[in-house]
Amino acid sequence: MATLLKHSAKYALSGRLARLGVHSRHGGLQCLQPRLLPHQRSASTSSKILVEMDDSTGIAVLTMKNPPVNSLSLDFLTEFSISLEKLELDRGCRGVILTSALPKIFSAGLDIMEMYGKSPEHCGEFWKAVQEMWLRLYGSSMITIAAINGSSPAGGCLMALACDYRIMAENPKYSIGLNETQLGIVAPFWFKDTLVNTVGNRAAELSLQLGLLYSAPDALRTGLVDLLVPEDKVLSTASQTMTQWLAIPGENAIGSNPRVSSS
Numbered sequence: 001m002a003t004l005l006k007h008s009a010k011y012a013l014s015g016r017l018a019r020l021g022v023h024s025r026h027g028g029l030q031c032l033q034p035r036l037l038p039h040q041r042s043a044s045t046s047s048k049i050l051v052e053m054d055d056s057t058g059i060a061v062l063t064m065k066n067p068p069v070n071s072l073s074l075d076f077l078t079e080f081s082i083s084l085e086k087l088e089l090d091r092g093c094r095g096v097i098l099t100s101a102l103p104k105i106f107s108a109g110l111d112i113m114e115m116y117g118k119s120p121e122h123c124g125e126f127w128k129a130v131q132e133m134w135l136r137l138y139g140s141s142m143i144t145i146a147a148i149n150g151s152s153p154a155g156g157c158l159m160a161l162a163c164d165y166r167i168m169a170e171n172p173k174y175s176i177g178l179n180e181t182q183l184g185i186v187a188p189f190w191f192k193d194t195l196v197n198t199v200g201n202r203a204a205e206l207s208l209q210l211g212l213l214y215s216a217p218d219a220l221r222t223g224l225v226d227l228l229v230p231e232d233k234v235l236s237t238a239s240q241t242m243t244q245w246l247a248i249p250g251e252n253a254i255g256s257n258p259r260v261s262s263s
């Protein structure tokens with residue numbers, strides 16, 4: 001079941017995109033430039049998300065700006081999914097870097113106020129939006145990199161785990177992890193499997209059962225993140241890393257992912 005996850009998410013969305021007449025944009029090798037000229041950039045912004053697209057590289061930076069902590073409210077989730085869908089439909093976009101505009105916080109996870117004292121209808125709508133966002137991100141046919149420039153508990157961590165690669169600021173004060181058990185939430189299967197796929201069975205068991213939050217160095221040791229860099233280098237490193245990933249021709253990077261190819 002675990003290995004089916006990413007494949008299922010991609011399949012579900014590729015089916016939907018195919019119905020819209022959209023096919024993979026991953027073409028051959030592209031000459032990528034690390035620096036942009038202003039006319040090569042385009043930006044679109046909604047109240048909670050800023051999307052900056054570099055047409056010369058095919059790399060978009062999606063910046064979350066939902067103060068105070070980038071919590072995943074219904075409005076935020078909806079804007080996020082729409083932004084990602086637009087990028088998915090943009091044949092020029094091949095990679096998305098996900099980051100935060102807020103100091104010290106990547107995302108605090110689900111907005112707890114959306115789950116408190118709300119009607120069953122609202123809760124249903126909210127949970128649907130959560131799953132929609134997860135499907136879009138985890139199943140994206142673009143390369144996705146989380147540039148984690150602050151703490152990222154619970155759903156914030158899961159958002160980063162849904163990306164292909166995670167780069168975190170090496171600030172020991174920042175923490176990341178799936179601490180839902182501490183909050184009385186039992187992890188659904190897709191949530192557990194996403195962690196198992198990333199850190200392996202034993203680390204996932206400990207992490208989930210104890211609801212552990214890891215410091216940045218411990219997150220690297222556990223494999224929860226792939227790379228630590230100085231705080232002011234998180235975004236530039238994400239761009240360089242994305243350039244390497246996009247240099248892999250065609251869909252090989254996605255097709256070579258064991259989570260996809262073994263299922």
Ligand SMILES: CCCCCCCCC/C=C/C(=O)SCCNC(=O)CCNC(=O)[C@H](O)C(C)(C)COP(=O)(O)OP(=O)(O)OC[C@H]1O[C@@H](n2cnc3c(N)ncnc32)[C@H](O)[C@@H]1OP(=O)(O)O
Pocket residue numbers: 068069071104105107108109110111112113130133134137138151153154155156158159160162180183185191
């Ligand atoms: C891919 C798809 C994925 C899909 C994802 C699917 C996930 C499924 C399961 C996930 C479950 C969850 O995420 S449940 C949510 C779990 N999240 C948490 O428990 C996070 C708790 N928050 C924190 O740890 C901290 O706030 C942290 C983020 C580190 C920031 O600390 P700071 O000291 O800088 O700031 P604070 O003073 O604590 O918080 C500032 C204000 O923000 C509010 N705040 C903090 N967290 C909040 C939150 N989650 N929702 C609403 N509001 C929050 C506080 O109440 C404060 O409000 P004022 O007092 O008014 O100023």
